[in-house]
Amino acid sequence: MSDAATTNGAESGQPLGARKSPEPNTIFEVKQNVVPGATPIFDGDLNAVIGYQKAENDGWIYYFDVFGRQVGRMEKGLEKPLIDPIDLIFILGGVSRLLLTKAAPRLGARVMGAGVVKTVAAKSVPPSALQAMRKVFSRILPTSLKFTATTAARMATPGRHVPIHILELAVKHGKKVADPQGTKNAFLYTIQMFRNGKPYTLEVLLRQTDRTVLHFVYK
Amino acid sequence: MLPDTVIETQTLSVADILWDAESLTLDVRFAVPDAVIPRTPPLVSRVETAVGIPQPMYRLALGDLMLSGDSNRLLSGFDIRRAPTGWHRQSLDPIETSTKGAIRLDADFDENGLASVDADIDITVDDARGLLSIERRPCPPIAVWVEVAIGVVAGLDEGGGIAAFRLTAGPDLP
Numbered sequence: 001m002s003d004a005a006t007t008n009g010a011e012s013g014q015p016l017g018a019r020k021s022p023e024p025n026t027i028f029e030v031k032q033n034v035v036p037g038a039t040p041i042f043d044g045d046l047n048a049v050i051g052y053q054k055a056e057n058d059g060w061i062y063y064f065d066v067f068g069r070q071v072g073r074m075e076k077g078l079e080k081p082l083i084d085p086i087d088l089i090f091i092l093g094g095v096s097r098l099l100l101t102k103a104a105p106r107l108g109a110r111v112m113g114a115g116v117v118k119t120v121a122a123k124s125v126p127p128s129a130l131q132a133m134r135k136v137f138s139r140i141l142p143t144s145l146k147f148t149a150t151t152a153a154r155m156a157t158p159g160r161h162v163p164i165h166i167l168e169l170a171v172k173h174g175k176k177v178a179d180p181q182g183t184k185n186a187f188l189y190t191i192q193m194f195r196n197g198k199p200y201t202l203e204v205l206l207r208q209t210d211r212t213v214l215h216f217v218y219k
Numbered sequence: 220m221l222p223d224t225v226i227e228t229q230t231l232s233v234a235d236i237l238w239d240a241e242s243l244t245l246d247v248r249f250a251v252p253d254a255v256i257p258r259t260p261p262l263v264s265r266v267e268t269a270v271g272i273p274q275p276m277y278r279l280a281l282g283d284l285m286l287s288g289d290s291n292r293l294l295s296g297f298d299i300r301r302a303p304t305g306w307h308r309q310s311l312d313p314i315e316t317s318t319k320g321a322i323r324l325d326a327d328f329d330e331n332g333l334a335s336v337d338a339d340i341d342i343t344v345d346d347a348r349g350l351l352s353i354e355r356r357p358c359p360p361i362a363v364w365v366e367v368a369i370g371v372v373a374g375l376d377e378g379g380g381i382a383a384f385r386l387t388a389g390p391d392l393p
Contacts, residue, residue: 013241150242150298159276159287159332181243181302195331214242215300219280219335 013146013212021047022158027117029194030169030202033068041133043122048165051133053120063129065136072129117197140165146212154216162202162216166193170204170216185209193218222379225365226255226293227320234368238392243303245342245353247386248296249368251289255321264290275332279324282338284353286381288324294367297384299340299353303393307343311350314385316364316372325379344392351392354383 038052052064063072154160174189193202205215232250277288287296326334339356361374374383
């Protein structure tokens with residue numbers, strides 16, 4: 001016989017609490033009003049994309065928060081960043097560009113195939129712009145989202161996990177419909193999400209009454 | 220002759236079958252038998268592991284049915300969200316299972332280890348015999364049934380693709 005177990009449908013969701021991401025350094029984005037061609041700014045402390053930058057032909061680098069609102073600009077070449085943003089290529093697992101260029105071609109191809117996303121490190125952003133980005137990002141969190149046994153388990157599973165602020169953004173900006181499976185007071189939110197630069201459709205099912213995430217998946 | 224997506228083994232783990240009535244999700248998990256896991260991972264995997272690149276976990280979406288594979292693409296579980304009101308209730312035809320093994324997921328996975336195939340999925344419960352069927356609709360002819368865990372049998376089509384599952388449904392399932 002198999003081990004079969006049932007969780008009671010009457011139980012309510014639980015907050016997730018502080019936990020480590022099962023996929024550190026994986027780049028998740030929900031691009032809201034982001035300037036086309038802008039480069040994501042990854043904050044290693046928050047393990048999240050907190051904004052974007054774009055170098056324009058007018059000689060300025062423009063900085064935007066996660067919702068695409070401009071929060072600052074810096075003249076190109078005016079200030080030498082600690083690390084040249086153009087040189088910084090963020091790679092899954094934190095492998096340096098050296099590995100990409102020096103390692104065996106097969107490995108290089110595999111690493112490239114595994115999802116190389118060009119990002120800018122937060123520490124290379126001017127302090128005032130960085131502060132503004134972090135302030136906007138902090139408004140997304142802390143979250144009041146709760147989770148069922150199933151969705152809490154998903155949040156700890158590599159390949160299934162979605163950062164909680166991305167779930168919040170989906171609920172805030174996604175297309176909303178009633179749960180196709182008919183759950184009372186539950187709505188399905190759909191939004192385009194990027195993982196390591198590749199687009200997917202993220203679905204989040206939320207029970208409105210207690211903000212419990214009943215289901216989420218991207219594919 | 221078995222499809223090349225099947226790796227035969229004699230030992231199987233017991234499946235965990237969880238029905239979450241709150242999420243309306245049927246979740247099936249089982250361990251891939253040690254005997255079928257490559258003793259020496261490919262060189263590329265060893266190098267990647269050594270330098271801290273996480274090995275991808277694979278996911279294949281067949282419509283609403285999500286198949287999970289380990290870093291070797293070996294099936295390690297599946298789940299589906301479906302309200303019991305959408306389950307069929309009828310007797311199921313018996314199946315013949317003569318093979319135990321692991322199944323390698325065969326799909327065009329992207330760089331994140333994801334693949335998606337449009338498919339309609341039916342869930343059918345045979346209350347009298349305590350069986351549960353999950354299958355594609357229309358279901359292609361099943362070439363072979365492979366027991367992948369104690370309590371879980373997978374039906375493969377001629378090409379070795381997963382077309383159906385049979386579960387020994389526990390008494391707690393709806």
